[in-house]
Amino acid sequence: MMSSETPWDDIGSPKADFNVRKVAGTDAIPIFWGKNVQGNCLLIIELDGDHSTQFRNDVITLHGITVDLRNGEVPFKQRLILTLEKHVDRDLFFGLCKTLIASLVPVSDASVALSVVLVHIKRWKAFLAGRKLRLLSAEEIQGLFAELQFLRLLYTRRLSEIAALDAWCGIDSVHQDFIFGDTAVEIKSVSGRERNSVRISSEDQLESLSSNLFLMIYKLSDMPDSHHANSLNDIIRIIELELTDDKALETFSEKLSSFGYIPLPEYDTPRFVVSNSQCYQVSEGFPKLVRSRLPQGIARLSYEIKLESIKAYMCSDSLVLERS
Incomplete structure (x- = not known):
C-alpha cells in the first residue's frame, strides 16, 4: 500500500531511553520519530502543561500500538508516546503517524493537540476492527x-x-x-x-x-x-x-x-x-x-x-x- 522506506530505518536503537529525530516543520507542537531500547518504532509528541486528566478520560486502547503519556525531563512538559508493537504492520503505522503530523502542524495549543491525536487514534482503531485494509476505489x-x-x-x-x-x-x-x-x-x-x-x-x-x-x-x-x-x-x-x-x-x-x-x-x-x-x-x-x-x-x-x-x-x- 505504501513505500517500504520509513523514517525509522536510519534511527538506531539506544542503550537507554530513546533515540529521536525531530520532524521538520513541527515547531509549535514538537514531534519526533524515535526508537526505544527494544527497537520499537515511536512517534513522540511534546506537550506543554499537564494533560494527565484529559488523557485518562479520553485515552483509547489500540491493539498493536501503545499510547502513553509521560512526564518530560523539563518541568511542565509531557510526552505523548505512540509505540508500535511487532504484530502491527509498520507501513500502516507510518501512515497513521504522517496523518497525525499533518493534523498537528497548524495546532499551537497542547490540549487541542492531544484531542486531535486521540480522535485520529479512535478512527484508526475502528478501521482496524473493520478489517477494511484496502484503498477505496x-x-x-x-x-x-x-x-x-x-x-x-x-x-x-x-x-x-x-x-x-x-x-x-x-x-x-x-x-x-x-x-x-x-x-x-x-x-x-x-x-x-x-x-x-x-x-x-x-x-x-x-x-x-x-x-x-x-x-x-x-x-x-x-x-x-x-x-x-x-x-x-x-x-x-x-x-x-x-x-x-x-x-x-x-x-x-x-x-x-x-x-x-x-x-x-x-x-x-x-x-x-x-x-x-x-x-x-x-x-x-x-x-x-x-x-x-x-x-x-x-x-x-x-x-x-x-x-x-x-x-x-x-x-x-x-x-x-x-x-x-
Whole structure:
C-alpha cells in the first residue's frame, strides 16, 4: 500500500531511553520519530502543561500500538508516546503517524493537540476492527466526496451538527444516503463522460417510506491545479474544523471508519471542483425501477437515467436544505 522506506530505518536503537529525530516543520507542537531500547518504532509528541486528566478520560486502547503519556525531563512538559508493537504492520503505522503530523502542524495549543491525536487514534482503531485494509476505489472516493458535500450543506442550512450526522446513513444503508424527518435524499456524483446520465445502483435507491424523496446530483471535475479543488482528505479536514460539537466529531469519525477511510496520502488525489449541483424531486412519474414494481424473480439490478429525461423534476435545493 505504501513505500517500504520509513523514517525509522536510519534511527538506531539506544542503550537507554530513546533515540529521536525531530520532524521538520513541527515547531509549535514538537514531534519526533524515535526508537526505544527494544527497537520499537515511536512517534513522540511534546506537550506543554499537564494533560494527565484529559488523557485518562479520553485515552483509547489500540491493539498493536501503545499510547502513553509521560512526564518530560523539563518541568511542565509531557510526552505523548505512540509505540508500535511487532504484530502491527509498520507501513500502516507510518501512515497513521504522517496523518497525525499533518493534523498537528497548524495546532499551537497542547490540549487541542492531544484531542486531535486521540480522535485520529479512535478512527484508526475502528478501521482496524473493520478489517477494511484496502484503498477505496476511484468510484468510492467520488461517491464519498459527494456525500460529504451534502453533509456540509445539511448542518449549515437545515439541521444541527449531530442531527445531520445522525441523518447520514453511511455505507450500511441499503436505501438512501440521508434520511431525516419525513425526507430522504439519495446522493449521486457524475464526472467526465458520465455527465449525461446517472447510475442507480439498486432497485431500492429511488423508493422510500418517506413522503419526500430527492435525488441530489453533484458534477465533479478533477482539476488538480485549481485553488478551489479539494481532495477527499481536504474535505474531511475542512469538516473536522467546522464541527464544533464533540459528539458530532466523534460520530463523524465513526461514520468515516465504516467506509474503511483513514486519511492516507493516497487520498490527496484526485482533487475535485464541484462544477454544478442539481436537485430533483422523485415524485409521481419520475422514471425509475423499484422493488415494489419489479416482476417476480428479478432483483439486484442497476440502471442509468438520462439527465435530459428528468428535467421536469428539477427543484431548488431549498426544498431540502432550508429550515422551515
